[in-house]
Amino acid sequence: MxxxxxxxxxxxxxxxxxxxxxxxxxxxxxxxxxxxxxxxxxxxxxxxxxxxxxxxxxxxxxxxxxxxxxxxxxxxxxxxxxxxxxxxxxxxxxxxxxxxxxxxxxxxxxxxxxxxxxxxxxxxxxxxxxxxxxxxxxxxxxxxxxxxxxxPGCYPTAAQLALKPLIDNSLLTPEQWPVINAISGVSGAGRKAALSNSFCEVSLQPYGIFTHRHQPEISAHLGTEVIFTPHLGNFARGILETITCRLKPGVSQTQVAQAFSEAYADKPLVRLYEKGVPALKNVVGLPYCDIGFAVQDEHLIMVAAEDNLLKGxxxxxxxxxxxxxxxxxxxxxx
Amino acid sequence: MxxxxxxxxxxxxxxxxxxxxxxxxxxxxxxxxxxxxxxxxxxxxxxxxxxxxxxxxxxxxxxxxxxxxxxxxxxxxxxxxxxxxxxxxxxxxxxxxxxxxxxxxxxxxxxxxxxxxxxxxxxxxxxxxxxxxxxxxxxxxxxxxxxxxxxPGCYPTAAQLALKPLIDNSLLTPEQWPVINAISGVSGAGRKAALSNSFCEVSLQPYGIFTHRHQPEISAHLGTEVIFTPHLGNFARGILETITCRLKPGVSQTQVAQAFSEAYADKPLVRLYEKGVPALKNVVGLPYCDIGFAVQDEHLIMVAAEDNLLKGxxxxxxxxxxxxxxxxxxxxxx
Amino acid sequence: MxxxxxxxxxxxxxxxxxxxxxxxxxxxxxxxxxxxxxxxxxxxxxxxxxxxxxxxxxxxxxxxxxxxxxxxxxxxxxxxxxxxxxxxxxxxxxxxxxxxxxxxxxxxxxxxxxxxxxxxxxxxxxxxxxxxxxxxxxxxxxxxxxxxxxxPGCYPTAAQLALKPLIDNSLLTPEQWPVINAISGVSGAGRKAALSNSFCEVSLQPYGIFTHRHQPEISAHLGTEVIFTPHLGNFARGILETITCRLKPGVSQTQVAQAFSEAYADKPLVRLYEKGVPALKNVVGLPYCDIGFAVQDEHLIMVAAEDNLLKGxxxxxxxxxxxxxxxxxxxxxx
Amino acid sequence: MxxxxxxxxxxxxxxxxxxxxxxxxxxxxxxxxxxxxxxxxxxxxxxxxxxxxxxxxxxxxxxxxxxxxxxxxxxxxxxxxxxxxxxxxxxxxxxxxxxxxxxxxxxxxxxxxxxxxxxxxxxxxxxxxxxxxxxxxxxxxxxxxxxxxxxPGCYPTAAQLALKPLIDNSLLTPEQWPVINAISGVSGAGRKAALSNSFCEVSLQPYGIFTHRHQPEISAHLGTEVIFTPHLGNFARGILETITCRLKPGVSQTQVAQAFSEAYADKPLVRLYEKGVPALKNVVGLPYCDIGFAVQDEHLIMVAAEDNLLKGxxxxxxxxxxxxxxxxxxxxxx
Structure with a gap:
C-alpha cells in the first residue's frame, strides 16, 4: 500500500x-x-x-x-x-x-x-x-x-487527445490554425467565493479570448499554433470542445479514423465514436475523454468531451x- | 414626473x-x-x-x-x-x-x-x-x-397573500399551525461573492429551519403562528410556496374559493387559479403572485408563486x- | 456468479x-x-x-x-x-x-x-x-x-426511512398528520417523450396533490395517515423531502436523535446528520439516504435526501x- | 389599429x-x-x-x-x-x-x-x-x-448581424471560411413531446454538423461560405455564437470597430460592446442582438448573442x- x-x-x-x-x-x-x-x-x-x-x-x-x-x-x-x-x-x-x-x-x-x-x-x-x-x-x-x-490542464487534455493523432500523422494543413471552441463547467474556477462564480452571475460566455494560459500549453506540446476560445457554461462539471480544422488536400475520413484508432485502440480511458459525437452528459462523473468527428471535403470537426475534474x-x-x-x-x- | x-x-x-x-x-x-x-x-x-x-x-x-x-x-x-x-x-x-x-x-x-x-x-x-x-x-x-x-419581504408576500383571506374569514382551525414550505431562487441572497451562493455549491436544501426572520414577520402581520421552512433552490429567480393547512370542520372548497375571489377579484397582480396550481415559470419575470389550491376533507393545500425580485x-x-x-x-x- | x-x-x-x-x-x-x-x-x-x-x-x-x-x-x-x-x-x-x-x-x-x-x-x-x-x-x-x-417507490423510501423510527417509538402525536413535502428530479417520470418532461416545460411545481399513489403506499406501511405533496423540480436526479411533524408533549430532541441512531447505527446506506440537514447534491449519484432534523418545542422537521434512481x-x-x-x-x- | x-x-x-x-x-x-x-x-x-x-x-x-x-x-x-x-x-x-x-x-x-x-x-x-x-x-x-x-432563422440572424459589416467592407480574407460555433437553448426545437427535448436527455452537444439548413441560408445571404456548427445547450432560451475569422493582412481593430459602428450606430436593437463580449443572460427575454469582438494579429473573434425566440x-x-x-x-x- x-x-x-x-x-x-x-x-x-x-x-x-x-x-x-x-x-x-x-x-x-x-x-x-x-x-x-x-x-x-x-x-x-x-x-x-x-x-x-x-x-x-x-x-x-x-x-x-x-x-x-x-x-x-x-x-x-x-x-x-x-x-x-x-x-x-x-x-x-x-x-x-x-x-x-x-x-x-x-x-x-x-x-x-x-x-x-x-x-x-x-x-x-x-x-x-x-x-x-x-x-x-x-x-x-x-x-x-x-x-x-x-x-495537464483540463482544456489541454481534451484538445491534445483530439489533435495529436492528426498532427503526428501530418493530416492537417499548416496554413490554417485549428479553432478550438471549449466550454467548461463552473467547477473549473475552483471552490471559492467570487462574484463571477455566483449562481446568478454565471451565464454562457467566452472569456480570456486570445489570452488564456492553456493556449500556449496546447501549442507548446502539440508543436503547432491553435486558436483557443474558452467559455464558461451554466453547469457545474464537464468540458466540451468543438475543434474545427482543415485537412491537407486529399486526406480522407478513413485516414482520420485510422489515426484515431491507431492512437487509442488499447487506451481504455479514451472512447472513440464510430458514429455521432459525444454529449457532455456521456462523461460527467466518469474518467473518460470521448472523441467523435465528422469530415466534409477538407473540413474536419472534432468533438471531445471529458469531466474537467476527472480526466481533466x-x-x-x-x-x-x-x-x-x-x-x-x-x-x-x- | x-x-x-x-x-x-x-x-x-x-x-x-x-x-x-x-x-x-x-x-x-x-x-x-x-x-x-x-x-x-x-x-x-x-x-x-x-x-x-x-x-x-x-x-x-x-x-x-x-x-x-x-x-x-x-x-x-x-x-x-x-x-x-x-x-x-x-x-x-x-x-x-x-x-x-x-x-x-x-x-x-x-x-x-x-x-x-x-x-x-x-x-x-x-x-x-x-x-x-x-x-x-x-x-x-x-x-x-x-x-x-x-x-414586505419576498417570502412573506406570497405567504400572506395566500393565507390572509382564510384567516380573515376564520376558515382555519387554530389548533394546527399552517406549514409553509417555501423554495426561493438564489437571487434572494443578493448580488455578492459568497461560497454559499457559488454555482457549484448551490443545491436544493432547507436553511434557517425554525430561525428565519420571515417567520415572525408573517406571524406578526397575520396574527397567527406558522411553521415556515425556507429552501434554497437551484434556480436564479422565483419563489414557490406550498402551504398545508387544516380547515375548521365543515368548511367547504367553495368557501375557500369564495374567500379568495372576494379578496382578489379586482386585484390585477394576484392571479387565482380555478383549476390546477401555479408552476414557477408562470411568474418569473412578471409582477404577479399566482395562487392555486386543493381541498380534501379538512385538509387545504395552497400553492403561491411569485418572482422574488418582482412581486417579492x-x-x-x-x-x-x-x-x-x-x-x-x-x-x-x- | x-x-x-x-x-x-x-x-x-x-x-x-x-x-x-x-x-x-x-x-x-x-x-x-x-x-x-x-x-x-x-x-x-x-x-x-x-x-x-x-x-x-x-x-x-x-x-x-x-x-x-x-x-x-x-x-x-x-x-x-x-x-x-x-x-x-x-x-x-x-x-x-x-x-x-x-x-x-x-x-x-x-x-x-x-x-x-x-x-x-x-x-x-x-x-x-x-x-x-x-x-x-x-x-x-x-x-x-x-x-x-x-x-419500494422512490418517494416512500425516503419518507419511511425518516418517519419509521419515530412512529415505531410512538414519538409523534396521532392528532396531526405528518406533512411530507417532496421534490423529485425529472428522471422520476421515466425515459420517454412527453410534453410534461420537455426541457422548456419543466418548472418547479406540485403535482398529484392528494392523489399520488405513493401516499397510500407510505400510509399502508407506516400504519399512519400522512399528507404527501410531491413536486417536480428543475433537475434530473434526486429527491429531497421536508417532513413536518408534531411530537407528543414532552418528547425531546434527544429522544428523536436516539430513535434515529438506534434504527440506523449499523446501517451503512442511511447517513444521519448530527448537525444540519442534507442538500440534494450530497446524495446524487450515490446509494445513500441522508437524514437530518431539527426540533423546536413540539415541532419536528426532518429532511431526507436520496437519489431517486439509486436508493429510490x-x-x-x-x-x-x-x-x-x-x-x-x-x-x-x- | x-x-x-x-x-x-x-x-x-x-x-x-x-x-x-x-x-x-x-x-x-x-x-x-x-x-x-x-x-x-x-x-x-x-x-x-x-x-x-x-x-x-x-x-x-x-x-x-x-x-x-x-x-x-x-x-x-x-x-x-x-x-x-x-x-x-x-x-x-x-x-x-x-x-x-x-x-x-x-x-x-x-x-x-x-x-x-x-x-x-x-x-x-x-x-x-x-x-x-x-x-x-x-x-x-x-x-x-x-x-x-x-x-430570418434564429441562428442566421446573429451570424449575419455579426459577419455582414465585415464582408460588406471586404475585411475578411476569402481563403479562410468563418467558423461559426453556435449554442442554442432548447426552445429552438419547438414546443412538442420528443425524447431529444426531454429534460434528462438534453446535454450540451453539437448536432447537424455540416448538414444544418441554416448554413446555406447564411451563406446565400452573405454571399460567402461559412462553417456552421450548431449546439444544443442546457438552457431554455437564447443563442450565443462565437465566430472565428481571418482578417485580410493589415486590417486593424479600428477598422473592424468602424465597420460595426457604421452599420449599427442608429440601430436600436443591435447593441455593440466597446469592451468585452456579451453573455447569454444579457439578452434573454430582450429583443436585442448583442455583439462584441476581439482582434489579435489577423485573427478576429466575434461573439453575438440574442434570444432565439425574440430577435431570433x-x-x-x-x-x-x-x-x-x-x-x-x-x-x-x-
Missing part, C-alpha cells in the same frame, strides 16, 4: 482525489492537507464535501511542517495553486516522494513561459527539465520512471500514478 | 427598480446611488446589469451627502441592507421625500422584534408606528397617505408607489 | 441496474431485455445510455419468450411498468428465479389498493401475500428468504439482492 | 408574438389560430402559456376556413412549420393581408435550395422572388413596401412589422 498525501484537499479536485485514493486497492490516504492559513483546517473533508460522508471522514490538516508530511508519504498529489506547487514540489521530491502536480507549475519546459503567462519567475528549471507531462495516453513509457509528473484533473492524475507504479491503468477509476 | 432616487442600485432588486422607473410614464430616475464605500461607485448600472444596456446607462453615484440627493428627489427607493435603511429612511423623510424601503427595517411595529431577529436596537419607534406595511392588495387605503412604506420586491414597491400617487396600479409593471 | 437478467433495461433505472450488476463481483449480466414492441430492441444499452460505453455494450433483446430468458437466469430485476411487472413476476417465479420488482405491482398486500390507485384488478393475491417489501434497512430478516421482493430504485434493489444472497450489504454500491 | 392574426399560436414563438401584439398600441389580436388537427384547438393560449394569464386569455381557434380568418385580418404572422407556411402564405396574400412568415419557406430565392435542404418542391417561385428577407437592420427600405416578409424570431418579426407600417422600430418591444 502506497502511503498517499493529498495537498489542497479542500477543493473540488482534492475531493475527487480523496475519493479515488480511498477506494484504491494499492494506495491509502495518509493525510489530507490544506494551506496553514486555510479556514478549512481542522474540518473534516466530508464537512466540505458531504458526498464523502461515511466514506472519507478525515480531517484537513494545516500544512505546517512539510518535512513531517513528506516523511510519512510515498506519493504526494498537489491540488494547489501554481505558485504553491512551484514551491512545494522540490521539498517533497527531496524527501523522496513521487509527486503528481495538478497545477500549471511544471507543465512547460520553458521558464519564459512562466514569466509571460503565470506572472512569476520560475526558480526550478532543472525540475522543469525533469518533469514528465502527464498526458497519460502518450507518456506511458516516461511515466514509468517519473519522479515529478505535471498533470483527478482521474488523469491517478491514471498517471497507476502507470507509474505498474497498477492497472484504470484501477479505482471505473 | 416624480423625481426618483434609487439607493442600492447595484443589486438585483435595484436593477429591477431602475428598469421599472425608467419606463414609468410619471416617474423618472434622478439618480442611482450606492454606498460611499462600494467598489461599484462610478460604474454604469449597465456595466453591472448588462440587460439594461441601451436603456439605463446611468452611473452609480456614491451616497456621500444624503441631503444633496434628498433635495433632488421626490421619491426614494431604498434597496439597501436593513441597518442602512434604518439610518437613511429618517434622513430622506425629513427632507420631504416619500420613502419606499425594501429592507426589513420598518416592517414590524415592535422594537423587540428587531432586537431578537435582526440583532440591532431600533432607534426610530415613531417611524415604526408611522410606516405602512406595503402588502399592496391589503393596504391600498393606507398607502394613499403613506410617507414611509415598508415593502421591486414590482410590489412600484405597485405601492402607484397606489400612493394615484397612478394605475400596474403602471410600468405589465 | 449469479446469472442476472434485467428487464426494462432501456430506462434510467435499468441503466443504473446494469452499471451495478456489471461491476458486482458475485453477479453478472446474462441478458438485458426490453418489451417485444420496443423500438429500442436490438440497440446496445450504451447507444441509449452512452455513459455505459466501453463498460456495458450489451444489446437490448426483445422479451419474446419469457421461458427462455427465465431458464438462463437465477435473478431477475423488473424495471418495468406496473402492469408488465404484475404479469411477468409469476412467470419468472415459476421458473425458479428470484425476482426483484421495481414497479408498484407487489408493494401493498391489498388487492383493493390496486383497483383504487393503479386502475387494474390484481390477479395474484397469493403473490401479494408472499412478496417482501424491500425497505432494506427494516426487512433484512425477511429478505433472506424472499422469492419476490417489491422494491436501483441501489435499493441491489441492496436487497445483497441481503438476499448473503453478500456484503453495499457490494458494488459504494 | 391593424387587425392581426397569429397562426401557430400554441408554440413558444406564437406566445411571444401574442405578448408583443397584445401590448402594441397600433395593432391588436383579431384571432389566434392553430392547425385544424391540433389538440390545442379550443384551449386558451394562457392555458398553454400561463405567463400570459390575465393578459392574453384568448382561445386557440382551429384554422378551418383560411378565407374567413384572412377576411378579418390586415396582418398575419405565420409561426408555422415550413410546409404549412409554404401553403398558407399565398392564400393570405391573395386576400390582401401583409404576411410575416417565421418559417424557412420563403427565405432563399432558389427553388433548388428547398429541394435540397427542406425536402419539398417549392410551388411558388414568384413569391420567393417577391419575398423580402427580414433581417431588419439591413432591409428597412425594402420592408416598407413588403407584402411577404420572410423573417418574434421580436424581429414585430420589428419588421413596425418598419413596414411606419411605427417606431422598437414599438412594443422594449
Amino acid at each position: 502506497l502511503k498517499t498525501l493529498i495537498v489542497g484537499a479542500s477543493g473540488y479536485t482534492g475531493a475527487e482525489l480523496a475519493n479515488y485514493i480511498h477506494r484504491h486497492p494499492c494506495m491509502n490516504i495518509t493525510a489530507l492537507a490544506v494551506s496553514a492559513q486555510s479556514t478549512d483546517a481542522g474540518k473534516l473533508i466530508s464537512d466540505l464535501h458531504p458526498q464523502l460522508k461515511g466514506r472519507v471522514d478525515l480531517p484537513l490538516q494545516p500544512l505546517l511542517e512539510v518535512s513531517e508530511f513528506a516523511a510519512a508519504a510515498d506519493v504526494v498529489f498537489l491540488a494547489t495553486a501554481h505558485e504553491v506547487s512551484h514551491d512545494l514540489a522540490p521539498l517533497f521530491l527531496q524527501a523522496g516522494c513521487v509527486v503528481f502536480d495538478l497545477s500549471g507549475a511544471y507543465r512547460v519546459n520553458d521558464t519564459a513561459f512562466y514569466h509571460t503567462y503565470y506572472g512569476f519567475t520560475h526558480q526550478h528549471p532543472a525540475l522543469l527539465e525533469q518533469a514528465v507531462y502527464g498526458l497519460a495516453e502518450w507518456q506511458s513509457a516516461k511515466l514509468k520512471e517519473a519522479k515529478l509528473v505535471a498533470v 484533473a483527478a482521474a488523469q492524475a491517478v491514471q498517471c500514478a497507476n502507470l507509474r507504479f505498474g497498477f492497472h491503468e484504470t484501477e479505482s477509476l471505473i | 416624480l423625481k426618483t432616487l434609487i439607493v442600492g442600485a447595484s443589486g438585483y432588486t435595484g436593477a429591477e427598480l431602475a428598469n421599472y422607473i425608467h419606463r414609468h410614464p410619471c416617474m423618472n430616475i434622478t439618480a442611482l446611488a450606492v454606498s460611499a464605500q462600494s467598489t461599484d461607485a462610478g460604474k454604469l448600472i449597465s456595466d453591472l446589469h448588462p440587460q439594461l444596456k441601451g436603456r439605463v446607462d446611468l452611473p452609480l453615484q456614491p451616497l456621500l451627502e444624503v441631503s444633496e440627493f434628498a433635495a433632488a428627489a421626490d421619491v426614494v427607493f431604498l434597496a439597501t441592507a436593513h441597518e442602512v435603511s434604518h439610518d437613511l429612511a429618517p434622513l430622506f423623510l425629513q427632507a420631504g421625500c416619500v420613502v419606499f424601503d425594501l429592507s426589513g427595517a420598518y416592517r414590524v411595529n415592535d422594537t423587540a422584534f428587531y432586537h431578537t431577529y435582526y440583532g440591532f436596537t431600533h432607534q426610530h419607534p415613531a417611524l415604526l408606528e408611522q410606516a405602512v406595511y406595503g402588502l399592496a392588495e391589503w393596504q391600498s387605503a393606507k398607502l394613499k397617505e403613506a410617507k414611509l412604506v415598508a415593502v 420586491a421591486a414590482a410590489q414597491a412600484v405597485q405601492c408607489a402607484n397606489l400612493r400617487f394615484g397612478f394605475h396600479e400596474t403602471e410600468s409593471l405589465i | 449469479l446469472k442476472t437478467l434485467i428487464v426494462g433495461a432501456s430506462g434510467y433505472t435499468g441503466a443504473e441496474l446494469a452499471n451495478y450488476i456489471h461491476r458486482h463481483p458475485c453477479m453478472n449480466i446474462t441478458a438485458l431485455a426490453v418489451s417485444a414492441q420496443s423500438t429500442d430492441a436490438g440497440k446496445l444499452i450504451s447507444d441509449l445510455h452512452p455513459q455505459l460505453k466501453g463498460r456495458v455494450d450489451l444489446p437490448l433483446q426483445p422479451l419474446l419468450e419469457v421461458s427462455e430468458f427465465a431458464a438462463a437466469a437465477d435473478v431477475v430485476f423488473l424495471a418495468t411498468a406496473h402492469e408488465v411487472s404484475h404479469d411477468l413476476a409469476p412467470l419468472f417465479l415459476q421458473a425458479g428465479c428470484v425476482v426483484f420488482d421495481l414497479s408498484g405491482a407487489y408493494r401493498v398486500n391489498d388487492t383493493a389498493f390496486y383497483h383504487t390507485y393503479y386502475g387494474f384488478t390484481h390477479q395474484h393475491p397469493a403473490l401479494l401475500e408472499q412478496a417482501v417489501y424491500g425497505l432494506a434497512e427494516w426487512q433484512s430478516a425477511k429478505l433472506k428468504e424472499a422469492k419476490l421482493v417489491a422494491v 430504485a436501483a441501489a435499493q434493489a441491489v441492496q436487497c439482492a445483497n441481503l438476499r444472497f448473503g453478500f456484503h450489504e453495499t457490494e458494488s454500491l459504494i | 391593424l387587425k392581426t392574426l397569429i397562426v401557430g399560436a400554441s408554440g413558444y414563438t406564437g406566445a411571444e408574438l401574442a405578448n408583443y401584439i397584445h401590448r402594441h398600441p397600433c395593432m391588436n389580436i383579431t384571432a389566434l389560430a392553430v392547425s385544424a388537427q391540433s389538440t390545442d384547438a379550443g384551449k386558451l393560449i394562457s392555458d398553454l402559456h400561463p405567463q400570459l394569464k390575465g393578459r392574453v386569455d384568448l382561445p386557440l381557434q382551429p384554422l378551418l376556413e383560411v378565407s374567413e380568418f384572412a377576411a378579418a385580418a390586415d396582418v398575419v404572422f405565420l409561426a408555422t412549420a415550413h410546409e404549412v407556411s409554404h401553403d398558407l402564405a399565398p392564400l393570405f396574400l391573395q386576400a390582401g393581408c401583409v404576411v410575416f412568415d417565421l418559417s424557412g419557406a420563403y427565405r432563399v430565392n432558389d427553388t433548388a435550395f428547398y429541394h435540397t435542404y427542406y425536402g419539398f418542391t417549392h410551388q411558388h417561385p414568384a413569391l420567393l422572388e417577391q419575398a423580402v428577407y427580414g433581417l431588419a437592420e439591413w432591409q428597412s427600405a425594402k420592408l416598407k413596401e413588403a407584402k411577404l416578409v420572410a423573417v 424570431a418574434a421580436a424581429q418579426a414585430v420589428q419588421c412589422a413596425n418598419l413596414r407600417f411606419g411605427f417606431h422600430e422598437t414599438e412594443s418591444l422594449i
Whole structure:
C-alpha cells in the first residue's frame, strides 16, 4: 500500500482525489492537507464535501511542517495553486516522494513561459527539465520512471487527445490554425467565493479570448499554433470542445479514423465514436475523454468531451500514478 | 414626473427598480446611488446589469451627502441592507421625500422584534408606528397617505397573500399551525461573492429551519403562528410556496374559493387559479403572485408563486408607489 | 456468479441496474431485455445510455419468450411498468428465479389498493401475500428468504426511512398528520417523450396533490395517515423531502436523535446528520439516504435526501439482492 | 389599429408574438389560430402559456376556413412549420393581408435550395422572388413596401448581424471560411413531446454538423461560405455564437470597430460592446442582438448573442412589422 498525501484537499479536485485514493486497492490516504492559513483546517473533508460522508471522514490538516508530511508519504498529489506547487514540489521530491502536480507549475519546459503567462519567475528549471507531462495516453513509457509528473490542464487534455493523432500523422494543413471552441463547467474556477462564480452571475460566455494560459500549453506540446476560445457554461462539471480544422488536400475520413484508432485502440480511458459525437452528459462523473468527428471535403470537426475534474484533473492524475507504479491503468477509476 | 432616487442600485432588486422607473410614464430616475464605500461607485448600472444596456446607462453615484440627493428627489427607493435603511429612511423623510424601503427595517411595529431577529436596537419607534406595511392588495387605503412604506419581504408576500383571506374569514382551525414550505431562487441572497451562493455549491436544501426572520414577520402581520421552512433552490429567480393547512370542520372548497375571489377579484397582480396550481415559470419575470389550491376533507393545500425580485420586491414597491400617487396600479409593471 | 437478467433495461433505472450488476463481483449480466414492441430492441444499452460505453455494450433483446430468458437466469430485476411487472413476476417465479420488482405491482398486500390507485384488478393475491417489501434497512430478516421482493417507490423510501423510527417509538402525536413535502428530479417520470418532461416545460411545481399513489403506499406501511405533496423540480436526479411533524408533549430532541441512531447505527446506506440537514447534491449519484432534523418545542422537521434512481430504485434493489444472497450489504454500491 | 392574426399560436414563438401584439398600441389580436388537427384547438393560449394569464386569455381557434380568418385580418404572422407556411402564405396574400412568415419557406430565392435542404418542391417561385428577407437592420427600405416578409432563422440572424459589416467592407480574407460555433437553448426545437427535448436527455452537444439548413441560408445571404456548427445547450432560451475569422493582412481593430459602428450606430436593437463580449443572460427575454469582438494579429473573434425566440424570431418579426407600417422600430418591444 502506497502511503498517499493529498495537498489542497479542500477543493473540488482534492475531493475527487480523496475519493479515488480511498477506494484504491494499492494506495491509502495518509493525510489530507490544506494551506496553514486555510479556514478549512481542522474540518473534516466530508464537512466540505458531504458526498464523502461515511466514506472519507478525515480531517484537513494545516500544512505546517512539510518535512513531517513528506516523511510519512510515498506519493504526494498537489491540488494547489501554481505558485504553491512551484514551491512545494522540490521539498517533497527531496524527501523522496513521487509527486503528481495538478497545477500549471511544471507543465512547460520553458521558464519564459512562466514569466509571460503565470506572472512569476520560475526558480526550478532543472525540475522543469525533469518533469514528465502527464498526458497519460502518450507518456506511458516516461511515466514509468517519473519522479515529478505535471498533470495537464483540463482544456489541454481534451484538445491534445483530439489533435495529436492528426498532427503526428501530418493530416492537417499548416496554413490554417485549428479553432478550438471549449466550454467548461463552473467547477473549473475552483471552490471559492467570487462574484463571477455566483449562481446568478454565471451565464454562457467566452472569456480570456486570445489570452488564456492553456493556449500556449496546447501549442507548446502539440508543436503547432491553435486558436483557443474558452467559455464558461451554466453547469457545474464537464468540458466540451468543438475543434474545427482543415485537412491537407486529399486526406480522407478513413485516414482520420485510422489515426484515431491507431492512437487509442488499447487506451481504455479514451472512447472513440464510430458514429455521432459525444454529449457532455456521456462523461460527467466518469474518467473518460470521448472523441467523435465528422469530415466534409477538407473540413474536419472534432468533438471531445471529458469531466474537467476527472480526466481533466483527478482521474488523469491517478491514471498517471497507476502507470507509474505498474497498477492497472484504470484501477479505482471505473 | 416624480423625481426618483434609487439607493442600492447595484443589486438585483435595484436593477429591477431602475428598469421599472425608467419606463414609468410619471416617474423618472434622478439618480442611482450606492454606498460611499462600494467598489461599484462610478460604474454604469449597465456595466453591472448588462440587460439594461441601451436603456439605463446611468452611473452609480456614491451616497456621500444624503441631503444633496434628498433635495433632488421626490421619491426614494431604498434597496439597501436593513441597518442602512434604518439610518437613511429618517434622513430622506425629513427632507420631504416619500420613502419606499425594501429592507426589513420598518416592517414590524415592535422594537423587540428587531432586537431578537435582526440583532440591532431600533432607534426610530415613531417611524415604526408611522410606516405602512406595503402588502399592496391589503393596504391600498393606507398607502394613499403613506410617507414611509415598508415593502414586505419576498417570502412573506406570497405567504400572506395566500393565507390572509382564510384567516380573515376564520376558515382555519387554530389548533394546527399552517406549514409553509417555501423554495426561493438564489437571487434572494443578493448580488455578492459568497461560497454559499457559488454555482457549484448551490443545491436544493432547507436553511434557517425554525430561525428565519420571515417567520415572525408573517406571524406578526397575520396574527397567527406558522411553521415556515425556507429552501434554497437551484434556480436564479422565483419563489414557490406550498402551504398545508387544516380547515375548521365543515368548511367547504367553495368557501375557500369564495374567500379568495372576494379578496382578489379586482386585484390585477394576484392571479387565482380555478383549476390546477401555479408552476414557477408562470411568474418569473412578471409582477404577479399566482395562487392555486386543493381541498380534501379538512385538509387545504395552497400553492403561491411569485418572482422574488418582482412581486417579492421591486414590482410590489412600484405597485405601492402607484397606489400612493394615484397612478394605475400596474403602471410600468405589465 | 449469479446469472442476472434485467428487464426494462432501456430506462434510467435499468441503466443504473446494469452499471451495478456489471461491476458486482458475485453477479453478472446474462441478458438485458426490453418489451417485444420496443423500438429500442436490438440497440446496445450504451447507444441509449452512452455513459455505459466501453463498460456495458450489451444489446437490448426483445422479451419474446419469457421461458427462455427465465431458464438462463437465477435473478431477475423488473424495471418495468406496473402492469408488465404484475404479469411477468409469476412467470419468472415459476421458473425458479428470484425476482426483484421495481414497479408498484407487489408493494401493498391489498388487492383493493390496486383497483383504487393503479386502475387494474390484481390477479395474484397469493403473490401479494408472499412478496417482501424491500425497505432494506427494516426487512433484512425477511429478505433472506424472499422469492419476490417489491422494491419500494422512490418517494416512500425516503419518507419511511425518516418517519419509521419515530412512529415505531410512538414519538409523534396521532392528532396531526405528518406533512411530507417532496421534490423529485425529472428522471422520476421515466425515459420517454412527453410534453410534461420537455426541457422548456419543466418548472418547479406540485403535482398529484392528494392523489399520488405513493401516499397510500407510505400510509399502508407506516400504519399512519400522512399528507404527501410531491413536486417536480428543475433537475434530473434526486429527491429531497421536508417532513413536518408534531411530537407528543414532552418528547425531546434527544429522544428523536436516539430513535434515529438506534434504527440506523449499523446501517451503512442511511447517513444521519448530527448537525444540519442534507442538500440534494450530497446524495446524487450515490446509494445513500441522508437524514437530518431539527426540533423546536413540539415541532419536528426532518429532511431526507436520496437519489431517486439509486436508493429510490436501483441501489435499493441491489441492496436487497445483497441481503438476499448473503453478500456484503453495499457490494458494488459504494 | 391593424387587425392581426397569429397562426401557430400554441408554440413558444406564437406566445411571444401574442405578448408583443397584445401590448402594441397600433395593432391588436383579431384571432389566434392553430392547425385544424391540433389538440390545442379550443384551449386558451394562457392555458398553454400561463405567463400570459390575465393578459392574453384568448382561445386557440382551429384554422378551418383560411378565407374567413384572412377576411378579418390586415396582418398575419405565420409561426408555422415550413410546409404549412409554404401553403398558407399565398392564400393570405391573395386576400390582401401583409404576411410575416417565421418559417424557412420563403427565405432563399432558389427553388433548388428547398429541394435540397427542406425536402419539398417549392410551388411558388414568384413569391420567393417577391419575398423580402427580414433581417431588419439591413432591409428597412425594402420592408416598407413588403407584402411577404420572410423573417430570418434564429441562428442566421446573429451570424449575419455579426459577419455582414465585415464582408460588406471586404475585411475578411476569402481563403479562410468563418467558423461559426453556435449554442442554442432548447426552445429552438419547438414546443412538442420528443425524447431529444426531454429534460434528462438534453446535454450540451453539437448536432447537424455540416448538414444544418441554416448554413446555406447564411451563406446565400452573405454571399460567402461559412462553417456552421450548431449546439444544443442546457438552457431554455437564447443563442450565443462565437465566430472565428481571418482578417485580410493589415486590417486593424479600428477598422473592424468602424465597420460595426457604421452599420449599427442608429440601430436600436443591435447593441455593440466597446469592451468585452456579451453573455447569454444579457439578452434573454430582450429583443436585442448583442455583439462584441476581439482582434489579435489577423485573427478576429466575434461573439453575438440574442434570444432565439425574440430577435431570433418574434421580436424581429414585430420589428419588421413596425418598419413596414411606419411605427417606431422598437414599438412594443422594449
